[in-house]
Amino acid sequence: MSTTLERWEPVIGLEVHVQLGTATKMFCGCRNLFGAPPNALTCPVCLGLPGALPVPNRRAAELAIRFGLAVGGTIAEVTRFDRKQYFYPDLPKGYQISQDKGPIVTGGTVTTSFFGDGKTIRLIRAHLEEDAGKGQHEESGGSTLVDLNRCGIPLLEIVSAPDLRSAEDAWAYLNELRLTLRTLDISECDMEKGSLRCDVNVSIRPRGTTPFGDRVELKNLNSFRGVERAIRHEIERQAALLEAGGKVELETRLWDDEKGESRLMRKKESAPDYRYFPDPDLPPFAVGRAWVDRVAAEAPELPLKRLERYTSVYGLSDYDAKVLITDPSICRYFEETTALCNDPKNAANWITSELFGLMKGGVSIDDVKVRPTHIAELVALVKDGTLNVRSAREVLAKQYEDPRPAKEWVEKLGLVQVSDRDALVAIVKKGMEMNPKAVADLKAGKEKAAGAIVGYAMKETKGRGNPAILNEILAELLKTF
Amino acid sequence: MTGPLPLKAIADSVRSGARTSVDVATEYLDRIERGAALGAFLAVDRARTLAEAAAVDARVARGEALPLAGVPVAVKDNIHAVGFTTTCASRMLEGFRPPFDATVVEKLRAAGAVVLGKTNLDEFAMGSSTENSAYVACRNPWATDRIPGGSSGGSAAAVAANLAPAALGSDTGGSIRQPAALTGTVGLKPTYGRVSRFGLVAFGSSLDQVGPMTRRVEDAAMLHDVLSGHDPKDATTSARPHAPTAPHVGDGVRGLRIGLPDEYFGDAVDSEIRASVESAGRALEAAGAVLKRVSLPHTPHAIPTYYIVATSEASSNLARYDGVHYGRRHPEAVDIASLFTGSRSAYLGKEVKRRILLGTWCLSSGFYDAFYDRALRIRSLLKADFDAAFRDVDLVLCPTTPTPAWRLGEKISDPVQMYVADILTGACNLAGIPGLVVPCGTTGQKDTRLPIGAQLLGPAWSESLLLRAGAVIEAACWDPSFVPSFGSAS
Ligand SMILES: [Zn+2]
Numbered sequence: 001m002s003t004t005l006e007r008w009e010p011v012i013g014l015e016v017h018v019q020l021g022t023a024t025k026m027f028c029g030c031r032n033l034f035g036a037p038p039n040a041l042t043c044p045v046c047l048g049l050p051g052a053l054p055v056p057n058r059r060a061a062e063l064a065i066r067f068g069l070a071v072g073g074t075i076a077e078v079t080r081f082d083r084k085q086y087f088y089p090d091l092p093k094g095y096q097i098s099q100d101k102g103p104i105v106t107g108g109t110v111t112t113s114f115f116g117d118g119k120t121i122r123l124i125r126a127h128l129e130e131d132a133g134k135g136q137h138e139e140s141g142g143s144t145l146v147d148l149n150r151c152g153i154p155l156l157e158i159v160s161a162p163d164l165r166s167a168e169d170a171w172a173y174l175n176e177l178r179l180t181l182r183t184l185d186i187s188e189c190d191m192e193k194g195s196l197r198c199d200v201n202v203s204i205r206p207r208g209t210t211p212f213g214d215r216v217e218l219k220n221l222n223s224f225r226g227v228e229r230a231i232r233h234e235i236e237r238q239a240a241l242l243e244a245g246g247k248v249e250l251e252t253r254l255w256d257d258e259k260g261e262s263r264l265m266r267k268k269e270s271a272p273d274y275r276y277f278p279d280p281d282l283p284p285f286a287v288g289r290a291w292v293d294r295v296a297a298e299a300p301e302l303p304l305k306r307l308e309r310y311t312s313v314y315g316l317s318d319y320d321a322k323v324l325i326t327d328p329s330i331c332r333y334f335e336e337t338t339a340l341c342n343d344p345k346n347a348a349n350w351i352t353s354e355l356f357g358l359m360k361g362g363v364s365i366d367d368v369k370v371r372p373t374h375i376a377e378l379v380a381l382v383k384d385g386t387l388n389v390r391s392a393r394e395v396l397a398k399q400y401e402d403p404r405p406a407k408e409w410v411e412k413l414g415l416v417q418v419s420d421r422d423a424l425v426a427i428v429k430k431g432m433e434m435n436p437k438a439v440a441d442l443k444a445g446k447e448k449a450a451g452a453i454v455g456y457a458m459k460e461t462k463g464r465g466n467p468a469i470l471n472e473i474l475a476e477l478l479k480t481f
Numbered sequence: 482m483t484g485p486l487p488l489k490a491i492a493d494s495v496r497s498g499a500r501t502s503v504d505v506a507t508e509y510l511d512r513i514e515r516g517a518a519l520g521a522f523l524a525v526d527r528a529r530t531l532a533e534a535a536a537v538d539a540r541v542a543r544g545e546a547l548p549l550a551g552v553p554v555a556v557k558d559n560i561h562a563v564g565f566t567t568t569c570a571s572r573m574l575e576g577f578r579p580p581f582d583a584t585v586v587e588k589l590r591a592a593g594a595v596v597l598g599k600t601n602l603d604e605f606a607m608g609s610s611t612e613n614s615a616y617v618a619c620r621n622p623w624a625t626d627r628i629p630g631g632s633s634g635g636s637a638a639a640v641a642a643n644l645a646p647a648a649l650g651s652d653t654g655g656s657i658r659q660p661a662a663l664t665g666t667v668g669l670k671p672t673y674g675r676v677s678r679f680g681l682v683a684f685g686s687s688l689d690q691v692g693p694m695t696r697r698v699e700d701a702a703m704l705h706d707v708l709s710g711h712d713p714k715d716a717t718t719s720a721r722p723h724a725p726t727a728p729h730v731g732d733g734v735r736g737l738r739i740g741l742p743d744e745y746f747g748d749a750v751d752s753e754i755r756a757s758v759e760s761a762g763r764a765l766e767a768a769g770a771v772l773k774r775v776s777l778p779h780t781p782h783a784i785p786t787y788y789i790v791a792t793s794e795a796s797s798n799l800a801r802y803d804g805v806h807y808g809r810r811h812p813e814a815v816d817i818a819s820l821f822t823g824s825r826s827a828y829l830g831k832e833v834k835r836r837i838l839l840g841t842w843c844l845s846s847g848f849y850d851a852f853y854d855r856a857l858r859i860r861s862l863l864k865a866d867f868d869a870a871f872r873d874v875d876l877v878l879c880p881t882t883p884t885p886a887w888r889l890g891e892k893i894s895d896p897v898q899m900y901v902a903d904i905l906t907g908a909c910n911l912a913g914i915p916g917l918v919v920p921c922g923t924t925g926q927k928d929t930r931l932p933i934g935a936q937l938l939g940p941a942w943s944e945s946l947l948l949r950a951g952a953v954i955e956a957a958c959w960d961p962s963f964v965p966s967f968g969s970a971s
Binding site: 049 | 679821
């Protein structure tokens with residue numbers, strides 16, 4: 001703990017915006033996609049043309065409800081939209097449709113079970129809104145171009161209580177939140193593509209005191225590590241101010257990750273008055289019990305539930321289970337493999353130790369040519385004795401580059417396991433003759449000595465000997481040797 | 482010639498082949514040319530309209546069943562019709578060509594109607610005289626030195642002078658009904674949510690409705706039936722199916738209880754107007770209705786409430802005119818702030834700016850509770866007034882305007898005087914209920930006869946009843962085939 005943290009206790013709250021993974025935008029039929037040519041995904045509604053009207057996307061509301069249920073929040077019986085008004089070139093209507101007084105979710109908690117120390121962080125609310133467009137400033141020409149593809153993409157803004165007490169807490173909370181959102185197919189949560197964005201409120205107070213200090217809002221945070229760094233920096237900045245007899249100002253600061261420092265964006269007094277009022281184009285809508293029940297029924301399993309199932313039903317270790325669960329695409333891959341081979345333990349093993357060993361440099365499992373069918377086939381081939389583990393490993397390495405079926409590789413490499421008893425008996429006998437000391441040790445009960453003889457047999461069979469049969473033969477021959 | 486034909490007769494003649502849609506459109510385009518001095522139209526495109534008409538003739542020839550075959554309709558210039566600009570009578574939207582039809586225009590065109598042109602209005606529908614048009618003042622065909630009312634003044638003048646057999650208007654606080662009353666035409670403001678607002682440029686979104694402006698009650702019913710219904714593009718439209726009103730226009734009023742609200746017959750209303758509306762009441766009575774006095778006690782609060790709600794919503798709805806994405810952009814802007822303020826200062830008119838400022842102020846932090854929120858609470862009281870009245874009566878009959886049409890320039894420098902002109906119409910929009918105006922007589926003053934309109938208000942979804950009662954008043958008190966000779970000012 002730094003000396004600053006011995007004297008000061010940070011109080012941190014996060015506002016996280018995630019883009020919802022709907023097919024279409026929040027209030028129009030335009031596709032919700034990343035990376036299309038500028039302004040290709042627009043229509044009169046999201047362009048804010050005069051006369052166009054918004055129609056709410058029910059799927060976005062369902063994903064928000066799914067989130068609310070997952071975090072144990074309260075789903076509003078009636079939810080409504082408000083206009084948040086400000087002028088900005090990327091905001092074609094001059095207001096953003098958001099939820100001020102009637103958020104769809106209030107309350108709920110997030111517990112850092114996978115990434116932290118199990119701390120529970122309370123949520124204040126989660127509400128729906130529409131994303132703004134993106135301005136591109138051309139520094140040289142001085143002109144600004146606006147891309148409205150992003151304009152109108154559904155967002156869920158998740159506001160935490162000021163329950164976080166360190167940069168590490170914030171990092172764990174963000175990861176935990178992302179895990180929930182990704183596991184539940186609510187959002188991709190890809191900070192690089194902007195599908196997850198985060199603002200942080202930081203204040204500090206002398207340890208042992210309860211009143212909150214004046215808080216500073218940090219913006220322009222582009223990675224989870226950046227969030228951590230910015231919080232650490234802000235804690236030190238505020239402590240230095242206070243210790244020098246100064247005062248923390250209520251203000252918004254922009255984080256510069258390259259320089260590792262923040263700069264003033266605006267003081268509190270120049271904060272805009274958003275003039276929220278209920279959007280008259282969107283009547284309040286009732287969220288009936290039946291709808292909530294239907295959303296609950298179709299929601300995927302929560303990470304903690306999944307952990308319990310993997311350890312108790314599948315018999316995976318806590319560690320292995322967490323490795324799988326913390327990455328939803330790996331988890332999906334694992335589930336598919338298990339469904340095909342019906343052997344979760346071996347499936348997990350082949351994925352986490354063998355396949356991961358081949359994947360280098362941040363490759364995503366979704367881009368790997370080896371698919372769950374390949375892994376399931378290898379598991380089966382080992383199980384039925386066609387391949388031993390060593391050969392299966394060799395096949396996997398080949399498949400990683402050229403994903404033809406295992407059987408083709410087995411044939412091509414001549415890897416079919418030698419299980420022919422007579423041939424193996426002769427080899428084991430030879431091995432025993434060549435290793436009298438090992439035989440003596442074995443007779444004296446030193447079981448490890450078998451390695452030398454089995455190892456010889458494997459070498460003789462070019463690694464294709466069936467280890468189970470070899471061990472069996474050795475045991476039999478020992479009785480008469 | 483017995484004067485202008487009902488819409489049904491026009492459609493019948495086109496369907497039967499007696500006339501072509503092109504003939505009908507040509508007749509009205511010629512009339513528009515002769516009546517250009519009225520300033521009723523902001524955009525007319527003869528070639529475009531005749532091409533539309535020819536397309537209707539082709540559809541008739543193919544045997545398509547078109548209820549409005551060849552009926553020319555003028556469209557208020559805050560409603561999108563592809564092929565025409567939508568300017569809202571504002572410099573800000575000069576030259577703006579909408580890429581889509583308003584749902585109401587789409588429905589009209591699907592029914593065989595032909596868009597005759599775009600009519601004049603107060604800029605962004607803000608005004609009661611059509612003097613706030615940034616392009617040209619509009620004149621009342623009954624006395625061309627007088628205003629036609631507003632904001633749908635162009636549509637009203639066009640129909641009154643028979644430059645168009647029918648028109649679309651929009652009504653936020655009386656913008657269909659008040660000009661209908663001042664020009665001797667029929668205007669219907671439907672129940673909020675009955676007609677789609679998609680493609681209507683928003684002013685006060687919780688108040689705006691599109692409705693027909695016609696010479697005859699039966700014409701209004703016919704158009705209303707085409708325009709009504711749920712629109713998946715407008716979340717505020719009702720899913721409730723629309724029951725056609727036109728077949729019942731002649732059903733009469735026998736046994737209907739009709740209320741005369743005390744608050745609408747006060748001294749602020751000209752005695753001639755009161756007397757004329759009372760005679761319309763007697764006509765209803767003679768047809769078998771029962772008249773009763775009723776009270777709508779919160780009526781005096783309607784005007785301030787209306788102006789707070791409407792300007793608050795307008796301040797937000799008009800924020801999009803910032804010079805960035807479309808419309809006019811100030812040429813001297815040097816940065817984004819001067820682009821916003823320069824464009825808005827240069828291209829929005831005085832009254833529009835006044836209302837934006839008022840609305841912005843009402844929604845501002847520290848004022849919201851005292852103004853906007855309080856207005857919403859009074860709005861529900863006004864609604865409760867009507868709910869209570871409609872437990873005792875089926876409809877309410879009252880005057881539409883406190884005075885007949887006034888002279889151009891008479892009130893333009895006094896916005897409050899102008900706002901008071903909406904005193905009898907605003908509550909209807911705040912309550913979301915339908916209102917119909919039917920001409921019921923004229924002032925008998927010296928040199929000038931000016932029309933008077935009776936206003937019928939009913940509970941939500943009661944358009945059919947309103948139109949039935951309107952038809953009774955029309956038959957007893959008015960000659961819909963009379964066209965004023967608008968050649969010279971009186
Ligand atoms: Zn769109």
